[in-house]
Amino acid sequence: MIIARNVGKRYEEGNEVLKNVNFIIDKGEFVFLVGASGAGKSTLIKMFLRETVPSEGEFIMNNTNIATLKHKDIPYFRRALGVVFQDFRLLEDMTVYENVEFAMTIVGASKRLKRKKIPIILNQVGLQSRAKAYPSQLSGGEKQRVAIARAIINNPSILVADEPTGNLDPETAHEIMELLNEINKKGTTVIVATHAKEIVDDMQKRVIAIENGTIVRDEEKGVYGYEN
Amino acid sequence: MRINNFNYYIKQASKSFRQNKLMSIASVTTTFAALFILGIFILLTLNVNHWADDFSRSCQIQVFISDELSAEEYDALGSEILKLESVEEIEKYTKTQIFEEMRIKLKEKANILDGLENDNPFRNSYKITLSDLNETKTVINALEKLDGIENITDFQESATLIVKVVDSIKAASLWLMAMLLIISAFIVSNSVKISVYARRREISIMKYVGATDWFIRWPFVIEGIIIGIYGAVICFLVMWIAYFSISKSISIPMLTLLPFSSVWLPLALSFVIVGVVIGSVGSIFSIRKHLKV
Ligand SMILES: Nc1ncnc2c1ncn2[C@@H]1O[C@H](COP(=O)(O)OP(=O)(O)OP(=O)(O)O)[C@@H](O)[C@H]1O
Numbered sequence A: 001m002i003i004a005r006n007v008g009k010r011y012e013e014g015n016e017v018l019k020n021v022n023f024i025i026d027k028g029e030f031v032f033l034v035g036a037s038g039a040g041k042s043t044l045i046k047m048f049l050r051e052t053v054p055s056e057g058e059f060i061m062n063n064t065n066i067a068t069l070k071h072k073d074i075p076y077f078r079r080a081l082g083v084v085f086q087d088f089r090l091l092e093d094m095t096v097y098e099n100v101e102f103a104m105t106i107v108g109a110s111k112r113l114k115r116k117k118i119p120i121i122l123n124q125v126g127l128q129s130r131a132k133a134y135p136s137q138l139s140g141g142e143k144q145r146v147a148i149a150r151a152i153i154n155n156p157s158i159l160v161a162d163e164p165t166g167n168l169d170p171e172t173a174h175e176i177m178e179l180l181n182e183i184n185k186k187g188t189t190v191i192v193a194t195h196a197k198e199i200v201d202d203m204q205k206r207v208i209a210i211e212n213g214t215i216v217r218d219e220e221k222g223v224y225g226y227e228n
Numbered sequence B: 001m002r003i004n005n006f007n008y009y010i011k012q013a014s015k016s017f018r019q020n021k022l023m024s025i026a027s028v029t030t031t032f033a034a035l036f037i038l039g040i041f042i043l044l045t046l047n048v049n050h051w052a053d054d055f056s057r058s059c060q061i062q063v064f065i066s067d068e069l070s071a072e073e074y075d076a077l078g079s080e081i082l083k084l085e086s087v088e089e090i091e092k093y094t095k096t097q098i099f100e101e102m103r104i105k106l107k108e109k110a111n112i113l114d115g116l117e118n119d120n121p122f123r124n125s126y127k128i129t130l131s132d133l134n135e136t137k138t139v140i141n142a143l144e145k146l147d148g149i150e151n152i153t154d155f156q157e158s159a160t161l162i163v164k165v166v167d168s169i170k171a172a173s174l175w176l177m178a179m180l181l182i183i184s185a186f187i188v189s190n191s192v193k194i195s196v197y198a199r200r201r202e203i204s205i206m207k208y209v210g211a212t213d214w215f216i217r218w219p220f221v222i223e224g225i226i227i228g229i230y231g232a233v234i235c236f237l238v239m240w241i242a243y244f245s246i247s248k249s250i251s252i253p254m255l256t257l258l259p260f261s262s263v264w265l266p267l268a269l270s271f272v273i274v275g276v277v278i279g280s281v282g283s284i285f286s287i288r289k290h291l292k293v
């Protein structure tokens, strides 16, 4: 469960990026974060990752208050999260397989577990035949699938994505969102910040809309609600 | 450190060492220079200590005993001298011994001593070795207070001079070495900083996936250590060759260098230890900033 209670964020320059943000996200939910450019979506996403902390209020994930988390505990906190970005963030000198393996190496997984799990996950994201390819040999959609495979390889309870389809054509975007939906159906909480109007309207998920750092709408089976 | 990950750390470290060739060579070179001075310091210290040892043996104080003392009194005086502070050992050197040695030294002219066997002109004596040449004066003062001593010979002035020269050489090379060590740690740190910068994307991905600080740090620390060890090995080989050619060309009889076999171990050990320390300290400083997020 994720709880934001009166969350505010103010940068040193003084501009208030988030104001009085309140929500509760239950385990297993699928949530879209929508809003105009500069509304504060990425800032909120950064809190899920403990890249930033609130300057006011409380942000609590899986019973952990991110503001009081000790530096040395942050890595272990992040292992319960998967993260996907618009720009994929793959390592170019590693193959698809190695990019996914890397995430397991970091948490100290054994060779046997790697050999067993990586093919299953690559299969799940539809990349079983591309395991030996390098990122430069992949399409945008395929790259994002690798990033998703890497994000879920360590069984996170929460998957966070910041504009995962921002660099993809509409059809590929649909496929990627569908993949996230499938992952959600297996029990992972999924939070997606996006500008993809058609997809949001189509999928009928919970939508949290942000304007100027404040939540202006929070609906089950919501719609995008803005013109792009 | 997880054994699982050890291969990964080594692979990453040697990869960035190679990719970052120019800086790696520069850091190996400065580490080499710092260690070279360290090596000179160590070799100098070892040899100077060895010379000082030799010298203090030849700088023994000799006290001549009055003929009025009986054999027992001569012995008793010996044990009294041995009790004095800074006296390491004493050696009995009787007038008969002196007489015999004199005869050998004089060779064919030894006949001038003929007939003196029963009227030995020399005095019984003790040769005194000091544990610290700086204390020569104090010991002489103490000896002068003892009864039965007729005469004292010493090398006080040359002893203090040698001690002073050696001490100032040691101090100067110590400062030079400390400075060079700091400079080379700084340069290694800059080299590793470039590696860190080249891999900042990877580092940020690692952080998102939940890598601990040490998991991120190890490859860079090992990279620094590789630099340090390269510097150490090259420096050791160069010093070895240099030492050999210098010890061959030196021909002052008093100043023979210790054989390489008795100096290589302290040299190699300190090179490896200092090389590793420079490398790891340098690299730990260079990644600090990137671990904050
Ligand atoms: N590190 C920072 N320091 C100061 N201001 C910042 C910082 N990061 C973001 N901001 C400001 O916070 C506001 C919200 O930015 P944010 O990236 O959260 O928007 P967004 O909703 O993700 O926009 P987009 O849809 O374009 O990605 C912007 O006005 C931005 O300039």
Ligand SMILES: [Mg+2]
Pocket (backbone or CB within 6 Å): A041, A042, A043, A162
């Ligand atoms: Mg954004």
